[in-house]
Amino acid sequence: MTALINRTATLALAAALLTGAAALPAYADTADAAFRATTLNLSASGESKVTPDLATITLGVQTDGATAAGALSANAAQMTKVVAALKKAGIADRDIQTSNLSVNPQYVYEQNQPPKLNGYQASNQVTIQVRDLAKLGQTVDATVNAGATNVGGISFGLQNPQAAEDAARVDAVKALQAKADLYARATGYKIVRLVSLGEGGGYTPSPPPMPMYAMAKMERADSSPVSAGELKVRVDVSATYELVK
Template sequence: MGDSPANAPGAAARGRSRARARQCAQLRGARSAHWRPRASARACGDDSPPIVDRPPAGGARPTLTRMQPREATDTRTIEATGKGVVRAKPDLAVLKLGVTTQAEQPAEAVDQNAKRMSKVIAAVKAQGIPDTAIQTSELQLDRVTKWDEDLQTDVLVGYRATNVITVRSPVDTAVKVFDAGVAAGANTAGGLAFAVNDEKKYRREALAQATKVAVEDIEAVAKALGVNLAAVVQAEVVEAIEPPLYESQFFAMDHELAATPIVPGQLEITSRVRVRYTIKAP
């Protein structure tokens, strides 16, 4: 017996409800492999955003992902650079001894230079300096010219050969090495530098000091501003300053030399550190 006209609307509604239930079941079964329209998904009680759009041509199934909310970042920071200085007594001297010779022919200049430098190296080794502490740092041959007034041009008058060695010596032996090299024939010097063998130890102390100074400065600024610090977001070593180097030029003399006075003093090992803190949100 069919539905009466009065019951027709109710039957139609039940039919639509059953059709919608079948559609939702199909959508739920296929949600991990196919696209689902926004309207159909919400009609089934699923208010989450659609996972993907229509699959690309060719039937390839897309990778399903769900959007994540982007976290807000606080970029308010306070930055400061601290300086640390550690003083140390040098225990290592680095000095340069050179020989310069000049002759009319290049081979002659080089030969004279080689013989003279051999004597200098032998004298340095005689002071207890090992081969590993001696290194050739410069070897050069130059033309020597002289201005001729009559010709109004430079005229070649000879050749100059230069050979320089770098010697690493304990500070208490440096004077003997220096004077022995000069007495043996060294007639030029590039410079003298003082250093410490365990430089890393003093460098780390300077870095610790610099970091402490930077943090204390940041805390002082935060207190003056009435804000609270959150966390360190950056700590960077700014630069490293090498030990001081002073130049000394001299010439060997024929008469007996007095001991050359040197004053090592103290080295200043300096480090700088840049630190940045974030500020807590109010």
């Protein structure tokens, strides 16, 4: 009885091995076919141009005082006026954000003498977003007239970049397909299918921030001229195509 069981187990094992061996050539053929496929790897970029509808500006107030508390108190009073001017100009609370607040001792340095404390300087900066660019120059002027001692920079962007990105994507895919067709014709191949498609990059505000400075109260009726220009939205794509003769 034991011999019969052993013989049955041996036959089952042999059958399993034969089945596995029969499956190996089919798998090998599939792998070889994939390995032998001729592929073309390419990348391209697309671009769309659009007028910005958003500006980001950094405004600052610097005040001096004999004590740290005095410098901060003067700074708070001046910044309160600046924020009030911003709100009067139509800037919403959500578009005003404190980006830096600091107070630092100020020293006088003389040759061969230890540094001498000369008071304190407080600095407060807010980053604001202006959604109505027609009022941008007036907004900047209003803050300076209210006590802002510097305007650190301005950059332009889009409140909703989706449409501009999609236009750049379509342009990128068209450029990619044209390039693939060109390579295929030049090498005597035909495109069978698109194997993979990937995206890199995306919306980036352009041009980069431009420096602006305001160190004195401006007394004039005309607002500061500010030109928003044009933004370029770029999307990069890459793809793999399968080719045949």
